[in-house]
Amino acid sequence: MVRSKIRRAAYRPESGVESVEHSFLALPFPDLVHRSVLDLVNFGRSPEAEPYRTAPTRRLDEFLQGLLPELVVMRRRADQPSPDDRWLYQPDDLGQPLSDDLLIRLLGVWLSDLRPQSAQDDEYRRLLLDVRDRMEAELPRWEPSVLRLFDFPVTAGGTAAPRDRQFPLIADHFARRVQALPPYDYGAGTLKFHAVARRSDDRGAELMSQPLPYEVDGRTWWYSVTINLLVHTVPFSPVPRLHLCTGIRRWATxxxxxxxxxxxxxxxxxxxxxxxxxxxxxxxxxxxxxxxxxxxxxxxxxxxxxxxxxxxxxxxxxxxxxxxxxxxxxxxxxxxxxxxxxxxxxxxxHSTRRGGHGVGVGLMAHQRSEIVEWAEQALRPEWCSVPNLLRCNIASNAPLNSRAKPKAGERQAVQEQLASARRIALARLATAGGAPDDIPVFEARLFWQTTEWRSACVSALEQGLGLPSPLRELRPDEYESAGAGRPALLVWRTPELVVCLRCLKAVDGLVESFRLDRKSRNKARDLADAIKNRRIRFAKLLTADGAGLAVPTLALVEIDRREDLAQAADDPKFALRLGGADAGVLTQFAVVPKKVKGWDSRKNLAHRTRSAWEDGFRQLGIRTVPRHSLGDRLPDGLQYLAICVVKRRRDSVTGVPRRFPVAVLVRADDGPEGDRVLGWDEEAGGGVGGWVPYPRFLLRLTEQAEVKAEDMEVMPDKPRGWWRIRRKSEEESRGQASRFLQKVLFSEEVLGRPTVLLAHAQNSRSDWPWLQDTVVVRDLLRTGHAPAGDLRPGLRLVRVRTAQHRETPQWWAPAESGVNGLAAGFWITDPDESGPESDRVFYSTTPKPATFRDSAVAADKLTTRLLLKGKNEGKPTIDTGVPGWNPGLVEIAVLGCHPAEGDDPVALGFAIHQQRHAPDYPDPLRLPLALHLAALAQEYVLPTLSDTEDVEIDFMEDEDEQEEAENE
Known part of the structure; x- marks a missing residue:
């Protein structure tokens, strides 16, 4: 059954609530009461350093929010302090939040922590005592504060722009209302929800149920149900939305x-x-x-x-x-x-780093809808549900060249067609030579540990490219005795090209764990040295085996799984990738076939090796660009340009942070050159920048990610010779992105061609503020400090926003009667029921991927249900151990186009929806193809220090364990 509408767990304010007032008690920031606090904060700082304009309260914020969870602690913007800023809020009906005595003690401890490095300075200690005395004599006082929570400013672009305090205060207010509801009755029991303390940088609120047991195979696992409330904006809508999100929190026991x-x-x-x-x-x-x-x-x-x-x-x-x-x-x-x-x-x-858990993540569509409908009682009368989304039928979901599921008897023909297309594409990339009649030669390498994996890889390559038998079969001893420059060589000959597979056994610890010393006091140095040594060794081996920078090639490497490493930093995969790039070789990794408790990678070895080759071919740029089926609704020759900011944090795989923009351009081309997939190389054209083939773009990223001397600065308060990587300011990052955009948009491949500029909201809006809801104005473009101007002819701007950070709401397809489910399609809103955003903001959903086909929409994690179909129809089952996977709702916002010249925003949005259905992938992508390829480039952004001598950096310190993300 094709469902024609979907419902979102999102709500908009009812008309007339703008004047409703709510009463709070509010406490000002301490440095607004006593400006002398800033003298303390800035004591001993270099005259050249920018002085603090606000006193940092983050540690005290977390302490207060953790142990006084009724408080709402405000996140402070240090760059825009205001005399009207308030630090702490609490509903006035809860009484006095803090006694004066406790507040004095807390502020005293906070003051002592502001400049610990100056604690032995006599002048500083006198200043500290003076500030403490002043603080005790005139404490910050709780003040009545009456706020209109639903009074939202509106930007020049017509978008609601809630004040910073409105995000957490609205979410907290309605979380209290949800907590006050009678317990949720799920048939076999009830759930009682309690609000959870939030951090000052959290904009939402959370509620969590009591722990629930799940017994399986003689073992008891524990979990709770969560409900999150978050306020979000939508471009061009004058009112914000409140999202209700449900999930599962699993406990480590x-x-x-x-x-x-x-x-x-x-x-x-x-x-x-x-x-x-x-x-x-x-x-x-x-x-x-x-x-x-x-x-x-x-x-x-x-x-x-x-x-x-x-x-x-x-x-x-x-x-x-x-x-x-x-x-x-x-x-x-x-x-x-x-x-x-x-x-x-x-x-x-529970963290996934600890291994598996008996309870599956997430809730499925029907149960999610039931909990949301219970919780939304607490939102009335101030909020009402947003209108349902309606299916748009201007074209089919699939592009013209989609991978159709073969009919009975056609599977072999379809496989042969795909194999032929891959061979033709590889022939375009391969060098001429190596065969008497100058047939192109495609060369790849296997670095193997087990015979089982090696044999599976050879078979998978033969099947994936439709190869005949090799020109000569190899004996087992030939594989064992092979080495660099004398590989065990398998050769296949086809009408399109010659395929050469160089098989080398991974010996002498080439792919083994780094085995870093956990107790070392210099982990950063240890890791940098381990990466450097393994990188050099692998590059030398590849070079000795004939690899070179002239033509990118591919290597598949058999490696141990991450769970078998003593620590994440021991993983040699990234050093091997760097070494491969140095030698002009792209790398794809696959784990050793193994069967242990809770893990069996042998049973699906054929599938995994086939996927490894397919992923490797994609790195080589063997891609098929989806062809839209919208006819003359879109201009001929439309291409897609994706901008992405690649980010590596200090706790990344190499221990070195890095951040810079990248760009990928994809263009469908039915000519002899085939589809084009290009990446922007900043150093091409003598440093001017230019477009290069995608595989060369990936290899160049490893060099671009190196941290040069100009990126380093001396560490203060450390012995001579200690350095750190200089952290770019927000202004510097935005300036870098602005210059990058100017180069890319005025490049020869983009100028004069119809182009959709694509950006991922959560990824790029910090570096490119024009993408932010409260900044953008429709059909204009701003890339830097200059005022916004008209889009140049041929250029369109489309922003994609995913369910990351719960920024798009959860959803389900309502049933007339029975079970609410899921639906795939492109969705629009009825302009008569929606606001001015309805003609520019659309939504995309996809089917469940093959790996989650067992997740029934009627799945119940809390109690037993009767199976609705299959051979066990009518029998009871419970789904607590089954992952509750729901496709995320992807927002497609056409921020800029040319309606006066005939552009159709709906058609543009639909084309982006079709770009998620790439023919080379078995399942739809989370992002449109160009953005997907740009995001994948991060695998080659592996920052290292260009010269690690006498450099010391912190290693994985003070970074929170990332809790498991719920699948939306």
Whole structure:
């Protein structure tokens, strides 16, 4: 059944609520009351350094929000301080949030932590005492604050622009209303939700249910249901949206082998959720909310401790009425603490780094809709549901050249057709020579550990390219004795090209773990040296085997799985990728076939090796660009230009941060050259920049990602010779993006051609502010400091926003009766029911991928249900252990086009929807093809120091453990 509409778990304000007022108690920032705090913050700073204009409160913010969860702590923008800024908010009906005595102690500890490096300076200590005395004499006072939560400013582009305080205050207000609802009844029991403390940089609010057990195979797993409320904007809409999002939080309760002490991820922080029957701080009110704390890795202890006890000792220096559990006690008996030990409940969040969990992530469509419909009672009368999205039928979902599912008896013919297309494409890329009649030669390499994997790779290559038998079969001893320059060589000859596969056994630890010392005091140096040495070794081996920079080639490498490494930093994959790039070789990795408890990579070895070759071919630029089926609704020769900011953090695979923009251009071409896939090389054309084939673009990125001397700065307060990577300011990053855009948009391949400029909202809007909802104006373009101007002829701007960070709402396809489900398609809104955004903002959904076909839309994680079809129809089942995967709702916003010249925004949006259905992939993509390829480039952005001598950087320190993301 094709469903014609979908419903979103999103709400818009009812008309007339703009004047509704809400009362709070608010506390100003301390430095607004006492400007002398800024003297303390800036004490001892270099005269050349930019002075602080606001006092940093982040650590105190987290402390307060964690142990006084009723407070709403505001995130402060240091670049735009205002006398009207308020630091803490609380509904006025909850009473006095903090006693004066407790506030004095908290502010005293905070002041002591502002400049710890100056603590031994006599002048500084006198200044500190003076500021403390002034603070005690005139404390910041709680003030009544009456706010109109639904009074939203509107930008020049017609988009609602909520004030910073409105995001968390609205979400918090309605989270309290959801918590006050009667428990949710799911048939076999009820869920009671409690609000969770938020961090100052969180714009939303969260509620979480009590822990629930799930027993399977004699083992009990634990989980809770979560509800998130978030305020978001939509381009060109004068009112914001409130999203209700549901999910599953899984609890870590056992060791990986099911017995003994529970181990946490090495070197990472782990969140712990706590709920106490007594106040955390003396003199503070009792809260029924859930507090959040973190266990952090201590390099000195080589173990975990509470993060609040870190250097500076804020947690230890404030008398706490309810101490946290001892870390050893919590890890030795996690279930006891999860189920309420002596009036204190503590739950450790499960991380996928610890391995698998018996409970599957996410909720499926029907159960999600039931919980949302229960929770939305708390939103009325201020909010109403947004209108349903309607299916747009101007064309089929699939592009003209989509990969059709072969009919019975046609599978072999379809496979032969695909293989032929791959051979033709490889022939275009391959060098001429190596055969008597100058047939192009495609060369690839295998670096193998096991005979099983090597044989599967050879078979997969033969099937994927439709190859005949090799010219000569090889004996087992020939594989074993091969080496660089004398490989075990398999050769196939076809009418289009000659295929040569050079097989080399990975020996002498080439693909082994780095085995870095966990206790080392210089992990950054150890990692940099390990990467450098393995990189040089692999590049030399490839060069000795005949690889070169003239023509990019491909190597498949058999490597151990990540779970078998002692720590993430031991993974040699990235050093091998760098070494391959140095020798002009692209790399694709596949894990060793192995069968152990909970893991069996042997049973699907043929599939995995086939996928490895396909992914490798894609790196070589063997792509088929989707052809739209919209006819003359779009201009002829339309091409797609994707801009993406690649980002590596300090805790990235190489331990080195880096950030810069990249661009990929895809163009359908039915001529002899075939489809074009190009990447922008900043150094091409003598440093001017230019477009190069995609595989060469990937290889060049490894060099572009190197950190040069000009990117380094001396570390203050460190011995001579210590350096760090200079962090770019927001202005510098935006300037870099602006210059990049100017080069790309005025390049020869773009000027004069009909082009859709594509950007991913969550990825690029920080570096290119024009993409932000509250900045953009329809049909204009701004790339830098110059005022916005008209789009040049032929250029269109389309922004894609995904469900990342819950920025697009969850959804389901409503049924007239029965089970709510899912639907794939391109969706629009009825302009009579929607706002002015309806003609520019559209949505795209796709079917479930093959890996999640077992996720039934009627799946129930909380209780048993009857199977609706199949051989077991009518029998009871429960789906707690099954992942609840739902396709994310992708927003497609046509920010700029030329309606006066006949551009149709709906057709442009539909074409982007079709670009998600790339013929080379078995399942639709999360992003349109060009953006997908640009994002994949990050695999080759592996920052290293161009010269690591006498360089010291921090390594994976103070970075939170990323909790598992729920599949939307």
């Amino acid at each position: 056992t060791a990986q082998d099911g017995v003994g002490r529970m181990n946490l991820a090495f070197g990472r922080n782990t969140s712990v959720y706590l709920r106490s029957r007594r106040p955390w701080l003396p003199g503070s009110p009792l809260s029924d909310r859930v507090a959040v704390a973190r266990l952090t890795w201590d390099r000195d202890l080589q173990g975990h401790r509470w993060q609040e006890g870190q250097a500076g000792g804020m947690f230890e220096r404030v008398s706490v009425g309810r101490p946290f559990p001892a870390v050893d006690d919590l890890l030795n008996a996690p279930v006891k603490w999860l189920l309420n030990e002596d009036g204190l409940r503590a739950g450790v969040v």
